[in-house]
Amino acid sequence: MPRLSRRIFLALALCTASLAQAQLSIEITGAGANRIPVAIADFQGENVAARVVAATVRSDLERSGLFRLIDTTGAALDENSPINHADWKSRGADALAAGSVRRSPDGRLEARFRLYDAQQAVSLGGAAYVTGNEQLRAAGHRIADYIYEKLTGERGVFSTRIAYVVKSRNQYLLQIADADGQGAATALTSTEPIISPVWSPDGSKLAYVSFEKKKPVIYVHSIASGQRHIVANFKGSNSAPAWSPDGRRLAIVLSKDGNSQIYSVSADGSGLQRITQSAGIDTEPRFSADGGSIYFTSDRGGSPQIYQVGASGGEARRVTFEGSYNVSPRPSPDGKSLAYISRRDGRFQLAAMDLASRQVQVLTDSHKDESPSFAPNSRMILIATEVGGRGVLSAVSSDGRIKQRLTVAGGDVREPAWGPFAK
Amino acid sequence: MKKLLVPALLSALIVGCSTTPVPEDSAPVESRSGATTGVTPVVAGGLDANGLPRELTDPKSKLSQRSIYFDLDKYDVKPEYQDLVAAHAKYLNANRGFKVLLQGNTDERGSREYNLSLGQKRAEAVKRSLNLLGVRDDQIESVSLGEEKPKNPGHDDSAWAENRRADILYRAADGRGEF
Numbered sequence: 051m052p053r054l055s056r057r058i059f060l061a062l063a064l065c066t067a068s069l070a071q072a073q074l075s076i077e078i079t080g081a082g083a084n085r086i087p088v089a090i091a092d093f094q095g096e097n098v099a100a101r102v103v104a105a106t107v108r109s110d111l112e113r114s115g116l117f118r119l120i121d122t123t124g125a126a127l128d129e130n131s132p133i134n135h136a137d138w139k140s141r142g143a144d145a146l147a148a149g150s151v152r153r154s155p156d157g158r159l160e161a162r163f164r165l166y167d168a169q170q171a172v173s174l175g176g177a178a179y180v181t182g183n184e185q186l187r188a189a190g191h192r193i194a195d196y197i198y199e200k201l202t203g204e205r206g207v208f209s210t211r212i213a214y215v216v217k218s219r220n221q222y223l224l225q226i227a228d229a230d231g232q233g234a235a236t237a238l239t240s241t242e243p244i245i246s247p248v249w250s251p252d253g254s255k256l257a258y259v260s261f262e263k264k265k266p267v268i269y270v271h272s273i274a275s276g277q278r279h280i281v282a283n284f285k286g287s288n289s290a291p292a293w294s295p296d297g298r299r300l301a302i303v304l305s306k307d308g309n310s311q312i313y314s315v316s317a318d319g320s321g322l323q324r325i326t327q328s329a330g331i332d333t334e335p336r337f338s339a340d341g342g343s344i345y346f347t348s349d350r351g352g353s354p355q356i357y358q359v360g361a362s363g364g365e366a367r368r369v370t371f372e373g374s375y376n377v378s379p380r381p382s383p384d385g386k387s388l389a390y391i392s393r394r395d396g397r398f399q400l401a402a403m404d405l406a407s408r409q410v411q412v413l414t415d416s417h418k419d420e421s422p423s424f425a426p427n428s429r430m431i432l433i434a435t436e437v438g439g440r441g442v443l444s445a446v447s448s449d450g451r452i453k454q455r456l457t458v459a460g461g462d463v464r465e466p467a468w469g470p471f472a473k
Numbered sequence: 474m475k476k477l478l479v480p481a482l483l484s485a486l487i488v489g490c491s492t493t494p495v496p497e498d499s500a501p502v503e504s505r506s507g508a509t510t511g512v513t514p515v516v517a518g519g520l521d522a523n524g525l526p527r528e529l530t531d532p533k534s535k536l537s538q539r540s541i542y543f544d545l546d547k548y549d550v551k552p553e554y555q556d557l558v559a560a561h562a563k564y565l566n567a568n569r570g571f572k573v574l575l576q577g578n579t580d581e582r583g584s585r586e587y588n589l590s591l592g593q594k595r596a597e598a599v600k601r602s603l604n605l606l607g608v609r610d611d612q613i614e615s616v617s618l619g620e621e622k623p624k625n626p627g628h629d630d631s632a633w634a635e636n637r638r639a640d641i642l643y644r645a646a647d648g649r650g651e652f
Contacts, residue, residue, distance in 0.1 A: 243621040261618075266589060286617075289589050303586070333587055334587065347584070375546070377583060
């Protein structure tokens with residue numbers, strides 16, 4: 051195709067874009083030390099639908115690295131069946147779930163289940179979800195979230211979504227997928243780089259940096275409608291957006307006065323305020339969980355290090371001291387730790403700092419980790435890394451024990467962002 | 474009519490020359506008039522494919538050297554580039570209607586966002602050097618491409634050294650040029 055007409059075509063594709071369906075595949079490379087043994091009996095009722103739901107629940111729990119699946123062969127149970135707890139206890143199960151997927155009179159599908167503590171021989175409750183054929187996996191994720199929360203005491207993240215950028219040939223695809231990598235959809239296609247996607251706290255929008263105007267410009271993009279607007283397009287670079295916890299403002303980085311400095315702006319692009327004042331580089335702002343302060347990267351001390359400043363500015367305090375390159379700060383949603391990328395012996399690795407004790411732990415042994423992003427329950431951290439010269443995503447538990455790898459066939463994956471809890 | 478023709482011509486000119494990215498949009502932040510001097514520069518010896526004077530691209534001319542290389546994590550212009558910067562400053566001072574776009578780049582290692590800022594610092598450092606030699610602010614725009622547009626796609630020391638770079642792109646008073 052002649053270059054000019056190809057450009058026009060691509061420019062059109064930019065606006066709508068739901069092209070390639072590059073699918074993520076997941077590989078688990080580690081597991082927790084004490085996995086909870088749990089039995090998920092085959093779901094009864096509508097044959098195919100029941101199998102999809104049970105398989106989703108099982109793979110979610112197993113992938114988390116916190117559960118060990120107990121064989122349920124021969125058990126024909128649903129949510130109303132009497133349970134022989136002693137039998138399940140002897141099979142080694144701490145917990146058992148049984149359920150069904152049945153068609154209601156109006157034609158919709160209902161997924162029901164009940165969870166039992168086999169050790170204590172008591173019910174841990176249950177739920178019913180009305181669903182359709184397209185949402186069977188979503189129903190499975192919600193059941194897995196219920197089981198996860200009952201058995202670990204923490205909210206599950208199986209119903210959340212992730213965003214990331216795939217570079218495939220000369221195209222950049224901003225994609226959104228379920229947390230298990232399934233159901234990938236392309237929100238934006240461009241021939242120019244897309245970087246730094248971040249989810250709005252309500253999960254309805256993404257802010258990101260696109261080079262489609264031949265320079266970095268910040269956009270906010272409504273996922274359902276595909277509508278997007280420019281938040282910042284000043285002279286120089288516009289980059290590194292980060293949402294405030296209330297979703298009203300964005301911390302951004304502008305180089306309009308020469309070097310990169312941190313500003314804040316309303317999500318509609320109005321009300322620009324300067325946050326930092328330095329002669330060096332200030333970038334990568336992220337709000338603390340309580341919204342009261344901003345962590346950022348600065349080279350004001352001679353090498354890139356992480357600092358913290360009040361959300362409306364003031365004196366900045368240095369947070370990292372070890373090494374000559376600590377960047378990309380990401381405070382955990384529970385406010386307890388700070389994930390970042392640390393260069394050690396020329397290798398770029400994911401590190402986490404306990405904010406109370408200031409203890410630092412390096413969580414990976416890779417060489418090119420980038421762009422950490424916490425799961426909304428603070429339990430896992432999603433990063434971009436490189437394996438065999440290709441960009442892949444990796445999810446690492448916050449203690450470093452559990453690792454999952456997500457790859458896309460025929461493309462480089464980078465710039466991951468884990469979305470908030472589903473409503 | 475003329476406005477429509479220029480981008481179309483540019484696109485036609487770069488067919489078969491995929492190594493030089495030529496933006497299709499004009500930079501939005503500066504006026505294109507270049508009419509402040511009241512003088513239209515006349516160039517002897519013809520123009521190159523981008524409509525620029527040959528001395529800007531002739532390999533025998535110092536002005537054809539457009540890249541300034543940087544050390545890891547650094548953004549100071551090293552002394553060995555003084556002559557190169559001085560030659561461009563001299564040309565821009567003599568041709569006030571000409572503008573330059575300074576593009577800062579980094580190698581692929583480390584944070585993309587930090588690299589975007591680092592590339593900006595590199596472009597700014599070159600801008601400051603030109604400013605000190607008398608080039609006016611309205612002749613210069615500095616931008617960063619960070620690590621996003623590596624000139625050398627390799628993953629070794631020599632590729633990284635080639636990518637830690639600021640490039641000088643020219644645009645003539647009549648709007649024709651490399652950006």
